[in-house]
Amino acid sequence: MKRYVLKRLGQALLAVIGAATIVFFIIRLSGDPARLMLPPEASEDQVTALRQSLGFDRPVWMQYIDYLKNLVTGDLGNSLYYKDSALKMVLERMPATIDLAVFAIIIAVAVGLLVGILSAYYKNSIIDYLLNGWIFLTQSLPVFWIGIVLILIFAVNLHWLPTSGNRGLESIILPALTLAAYPIAPIARTMRASLIEVMEQGYMVTSQAQGFSKRRRIFKRGLKNALLPVVTVISLEFGVMIAGAVVTETIFSWPGVGQLIIQAVSNRDFPLVQASILVVSILYITLTLVTDLIYHRIDPRIKVR
Amino acid sequence: MKKSILPRGGAKGIVSIGALVVIFILTVFAPWFAPVDPYSQSLQDILIPPLSHYGNDGGISLLGTDQLGRDVLSRLLYGGRLSLWISIIAVFVSGVLGSAIGIIAGYFGGKVDALLMRLADIQMSIPSMLLAIVMVAVLGSGLTNIVIVLAVTGWVTFARVVRSQVLSLKEMEYVEAARAMGVPHATVMIRHILPNTWFTIATQAALQMSHMILLAAALSFLGLGIEVSTPTWGGMVNDGKSYIDSAWWLSTLPGLAIAFVILSINLFGDWLRDRSEAR
Numbered sequence: 001m002k003r004y005v006l007k008r009l010g011q012a013l014l015a016v017i018g019a020a021t022i023v024f025f026i027i028r029l030s031g032d033p034a035r036l037m038l039p040p041e042a043s044e045d046q047v048t049a050l051r052q053s054l055g056f057d058r059p060v061w062m063q064y065i066d067y068l069k070n071l072v073t074g075d076l077g078n079s080l081y082y083k084d085s086a087l088k089m090v091l092e093r094m095p096a097t098i099d100l101a102v103f104a105i106i107i108a109v110a111v112g113l114l115v116g117i118l119s120a121y122y123k124n125s126i127i128d129y130l131l132n133g134w135i136f137l138t139q140s141l142p143v144f145w146i147g148i149v150l151i152l153i154f155a156v157n158l159h160w161l162p163t164s165g166n167r168g169l170e171s172i173i174l175p176a177l178t179l180a181a182y183p184i185a186p187i188a189r190t191m192r193a194s195l196i197e198v199m200e201q202g203y204m205v206t207s208q209a210q211g212f213s214k215r216r217r218i219f220k221r222g223l224k225n226a227l228l229p230v231v232t233v234i235s236l237e238f239g240v241m242i243a244g245a246v247v248t249e250t251i252f253s254w255p256g257v258g259q260l261i262i263q264a265v266s267n268r269d270f271p272l273v274q275a276s277i278l279v280v281s282i283l284y285i286t287l288t289l290v291t292d293l294i295y296h297r298i299d300p301r302i303k304v305r
Numbered sequence: 306m307k308k309s310i311l312p313r314g315g316a317k318g319i320v321s322i323g324a325l326v327v328i329f330i331l332t333v334f335a336p337w338f339a340p341v342d343p344y345s346q347s348l349q350d351i352l353i354p355p356l357s358h359y360g361n362d363g364g365i366s367l368l369g370t371d372q373l374g375r376d377v378l379s380r381l382l383y384g385g386r387l388s389l390w391i392s393i394i395a396v397f398v399s400g401v402l403g404s405a406i407g408i409i410a411g412y413f414g415g416k417v418d419a420l421l422m423r424l425a426d427i428q429m430s431i432p433s434m435l436l437a438i439v440m441v442a443v444l445g446s447g448l449t450n451i452v453i454v455l456a457v458t459g460w461v462t463f464a465r466v467v468r469s470q471v472l473s474l475k476e477m478e479y480v481e482a483a484r485a486m487g488v489p490h491a492t493v494m495i496r497h498i499l500p501n502t503w504f505t506i507a508t509q510a511a512l513q514m515s516h517m518i519l520l521a522a523a524l525s526f527l528g529l530g531i532e533v534s535t536p537t538w539g540g541m542v543n544d545g546k547s548y549i550d551s552a553w554w555l556s557t558l559p560g561l562a563i564a565f566v567i568l569s570i571n572l573f574g575d576w577l578r579d580r581s582e583a584r
Contacts, residue, residue: 018427
């Protein structure tokens with residue numbers, strides 16, 4: 001157990017350093033990051049000044065070492081546009097993204113589990129086929145399109161909900177539904193497959209022989225044993241959601257990290273872009289790590305790859 | 306046994322291949338099918354709803370016009386051509402790259418394998434959407450850059466799937482026999498291992514294709530794709546967003562086109578997977 005945790009922690013740390021390295025080099029892909037961070041009409045003097053103030057004139061390996069050092073102390077540089085600590089700006093936007101993702105995952109889990117349980121319960125019946133077809137369809141719809149259609153129906157035509165912004169509970173409903181649309185499918189699929197597998201296990205067959213009704217067997221014993229793989233999928237999807245919120249936040253002008261990234265890109269504010277991507281990646285890596293550790297605690301047979 | 310209301314067995318293959326052929330013909334020969342030039346603007350025909358008259362000769366616009374009076378159907382067909390091309394090339398590049406890495410990692414094993422797969426893990430720790438956004442931001446938009454960005458985000462999946470198959474293939478007797486006879490590593494990989502991974506690669510390519518189309522569309526939707534005036538499906542949805550209260554067709558129709566293509570590709574991929582499982 002201890003060995004597993006240590007090894008897994010090491011992997012996560014390596015992933016964080018790796019992600020930071022990738023972002024570091026991508027920013028320098030263009031050859032001249034100072035030029036990249038200024039508008040096209042900027043003068044040569046301005047470019048030189050920025051190059052010196054951000055240290056781009058030094059050897060790359062020195063920049064890289066300093067970058068990693070600063071990273072350890074939590075210094076991700078300052079936003080060029082807002083002249084404020086990039087990390088602070090990202091963290092200020094994080095709660096809005098987390099709110100949205102939590103709302104969305106609640107919807108996705110509720111719908112996904114319901115669909116999964118129903119289609120496992122009515123396995124190979126018309127209900128199962130219909131639900132399966134619906135799940136297949138949701139995976140084919142682009143997220144941004146779902147958002148726009150929701151706006152068209154509930155905001156433009158029915159006037160039930162606002163189209164954008166962050167003004168209380170009613171403005172989170174449409175973005176949360178949009179963000180929830182995609183993870184419903186993997187959750188439902190895993191739930192169905194896992195429950196069907198559990199139902200065929202020896203102890204479940206025994207409880208059938210003992211005369212327990214199908215419903216009782218599923219809810220009293222089946223679900224408890226079938227949920228483990230589903231929990232993993234849910235927590236992985238939650239990580240994907242925080243990253244995928246970029247599109248949803250843009251559609252609904254939701255003031256989260258995703259919107260911040262897009263704004264920073266259009267302002268050429270690369271220190272801010274870099275900080276946002278690093279923070280989201282670290283969050284994503286941590287979520288995966290926690291999932292693995294919890295999974296391992298419940299089922300120690302899992303080995304490190 | 307997975308079942309759904311969708312066509313099953315052979316029918317699944319026929320329906321999906323049929324749909325893909327139709328999409329292919331419509332978009333590749335877009336200039337023949339498009340009623341007018343997708344770039345031609347007409348100020349008197351702005352935001353005309355689908356199925357209504359337009360122009361001086363009173364012709365019917367099947368899918369309406371946009372805020373600059375451009376024909377939506379024509380833009381959809383040309384946009385489809387571009388969107389599909391980008392995704393096909395991106396899948397091809399990432400498929401070649403990923404499969405090569407997967408074969409090398411699986412075949413040699415040991416340190417090479419550990420290094421390549423760790424690299425894949427590290428790349429996966431940055432969500433692909435964010436990786437794509439930052440790369441486009443740095444490289445700039447434009448066709449070639451979008452293809453590069455998509456290919457870079459896509460190789461990992463190919464590498465992982467191909468590697469795991471190579472791991473079992475290299476234990477086969479014919480591979481050992483070839484090695485024992487002194488056949489060089491490169492030849493073994495290309496002549497004896499690669500042909501047996503074709504099916505896996507093809508299935509993965511079909512699945513990746515829909516990912517690429519969605520990712521490319523999301524990038525153009527965020528305004529990070531090709532230049533704004535060039536029709537792309539994601540860009541059309543984005544353009545239409547500002548007119549959502551007055552012209553519903555601008556955003557919804559390109560989205561439906563994407564959905565139809567993705568649905569057909571996913572169905573095709575599903576059919577391929579069924580066949581590979583049956584083998």
